[in-house]
Amino acid sequence: MCLVKDCWHVWRGVNMKAGESSGLQVRNLSVTFGRGRKAFQVIEDLSFDIAAGETLGLVGESGSGKSMTAAALMGLLPWGGRVSSGSVRLGETEMTRLSNAALRAVRGREIGMIFQNPLSSLNPSLTIVQQIAEPYCLYCGASISAARTHALKLLKEVGVPDAEKRLDDYPHQFSGGMRQRVMIAMALACNPRLLIADEPTTALDVINQAQILRLIQRLQKEQGMAVIFITHDLSLVAEYAHKVMVLYAGKTVEQGSAEDFFQAPRHPYSQALLNAIPRLMSVGKRLTDIDGLPPRPQEFPRGCRFAERCPAMTPECLTAYPERTGTDAHHFFCIHPVGGAA
Ligand SMILES: Nc1ncnc2c1ncn2[C@@H]1O[C@H](COP(=O)(O)OP(=O)(O)OP(=O)(O)O)[C@@H](O)[C@H]1O
Ligand SMILES: [Mg+2]
Numbered sequence: 001m002c003l004v005k006d007c008w009h010v011w012r013g014v015n016m017k018a019g020e021s022s023g024l025q026v027r028n029l030s031v032t033f034g035r036g037r038k039a040f041q042v043i044e045d046l047s048f049d050i051a052a053g054e055t056l057g058l059v060g061e062s063g064s065g066k067s068m069t070a071a072a073l074m075g076l077l078p079w080g081g082r083v084s085s086g087s088v089r090l091g092e093t094e095m096t097r098l099s100n101a102a103l104r105a106v107r108g109r110e111i112g113m114i115f116q117n118p119l120s121s122l123n124p125s126l127t128i129v130q131q132i133a134e135p136y137c138l139y140c141g142a143s144i145s146a147a148r149t150h151a152l153k154l155l156k157e158v159g160v161p162d163a164e165k166r167l168d169d170y171p172h173q174f175s176g177g178m179r180q181r182v183m184i185a186m187a188l189a190c191n192p193r194l195l196i197a198d199e200p201t202t203a204l205d206v207i208n209q210a211q212i213l214r215l216i217q218r219l220q221k222e223q224g225m226a227v228i229f230i231t232h233d234l235s236l237v238a239e240y241a242h243k244v245m246v247l248y249a250g251k252t253v254e255q256g257s258a259e260d261f262f263q264a265p266r267h268p269y270s271q272a273l274l275n276a277i278p279r280l281m282s283v284g285k286r287l288t289d290i291d292g293l294p295p296r297p298q299e300f301p302r303g304c305r306f307a308e309r310c311p312a313m314t315p316e317c318l319t320a321y322p323e324r325t326g327t328d329a330h331h332f333f334c335i336h337p338v339g340g341a342a
Pocket of ligand 1: 062
């Protein structure tokens with residue numbers, strides 16, 4: 001009980017005043033592992049904004065830094081990792097300067113996270129209702145019975161059948177897809193200002209996937225949540241995101257409104273990702289894959305990180321990371337963009 005009170009006080013201490021700006025603003029965010037000569041960056045110089053009610057689709061190959069970006073925003077980096085530069089503002093709160101207790105409180109109340117792996121993110125020794133209701137009691141000041149009612153409503157909303165009977169079950173009694181739904185209910189429990197959804201529907205079939213994404217969309221409209229939607233599936237980004245940011249080897253290669261990006265991608269890597277999407281209209285045509293592998297963080301080159309795999313590569317690409325080209329609404333980092341230099 002004492003813990004509940006403590007968290008509630010810390011939360012009230014950092015609570016945002018009515019009328020202040022909402023949404024997320026990230027500037028020059030870098031994450032470094034290790035020290036001295038062994039230090040290496042896994043994400044570097046990321047900058048983006050997400051307004052309330054807006055969805056940013058974060059895409060890129062495996063290992064490009066999508067989950068690390070989410071972990072940095074949450075202040076939940078793995079051991080050995082630290083935010084080595086940059087700023088993360090949620091509303092008026094600078095997250096990188098908060099104490100651990102204040103950060104925990106903002107995270108519990110203001111940020112919902114749907115983790116990539118629902119099994120390892122649920123506590124096997126607590127029932128489902130305990131896991132959904134706990135943040136609601138701790139950070140929203142609800143009573144235990146109100147939190148139970150709220151948990152039941154959320155479970156029904158995310159489509160858990162017989163929700164009343166399943167409240168007191170443990171995670172191992174749920175299938176993979178149902179665990180993913182529970183994870184989503186937990187993330188939405190406190191009506192967060194920012195929802196980070198890291199591959200939120202990988203364990204679901206396409207019908208359930210569409211149901212869950214529409215639910216997130218509806219809640220986003222009702223509550224004005226900013227959403228970061230991390231996925232490998234560009235067709236889902238085209239359907240659900242307002243903006244797109246493409247990561248490659250820890251750096252942004254292209255960023256823009258979904259409309260601009262899908263109509264005219266400028267970075268050869270973005271183009272290659274789009275060419276790899278199966279399309280109904282091109283049945284019988286071979287999908288184009290991207291030869292080679294991204295570099296490891298310990299071996300990031302000085303120049304463009306995609307150069308070694310890029311069909312447009314020239315020696316200049318290897319000398320320095322390309323400057324940002326374009327506008328705030330749509331920009332890219334490439335000296336040989338698709339469609340030619342502006
Ligand atoms: N604990 C760690 N210590 C050091 N480096 C790590 C650690 N965890 C991940 N990395 C490195 O950070 C980089 C980014 O990893 P991240 O998990 O963010 O990729 P991702 O884009 O989410 O990939 P996926 O699509 O497979 O989930 C990778 O090069 C990875 O090897
Ligand atoms: Mg990941």
